[in-house]
Amino acid sequence: MNRRRGFLERTYRARDRKARQSRDLINPAAMMRLAGLVAVILIALAVFVGFDAERMEGSWVQQFASLEGITRPVLFGGSILEIAIILAIVAYAGFALWRLSQARSRPDDEPGGDS
Secondary structure, eight states, X not given: OHHHHHHHHHHHHHHHHHHHHHHHSOOHHHHHHHHHHHHHHHHHHHHHHHXXXXXXXXXXXXXXXXXXXXXXXXXXXXXXXXXXXHHHXXXXXXXXXXXXXXXXXXXXXXXXXXX
């Protein structure tokens, strides 16, 4: 009976530890929802600019009617758009690694059992 109780306590501790790790790291479902939201916003912006830029030739919308400004090579053959995407990926990876290091440096919250 005592061996079974020890086994169950280890199993529960391992399950709690795994739940904490998965909660602290990247959530794939949330990332997919965020990607869908960003795609919807970008498509809506493209449709808005595509239809309204012709009507508002002298306004601020006309500046965004052409992607030539952000796709022209600027630095080492890379455009502003490509550089921004690379910086965003590096920032995201750095943030994920920082959170991972913070999660590992925290002591485990394992209660002292009645062993």
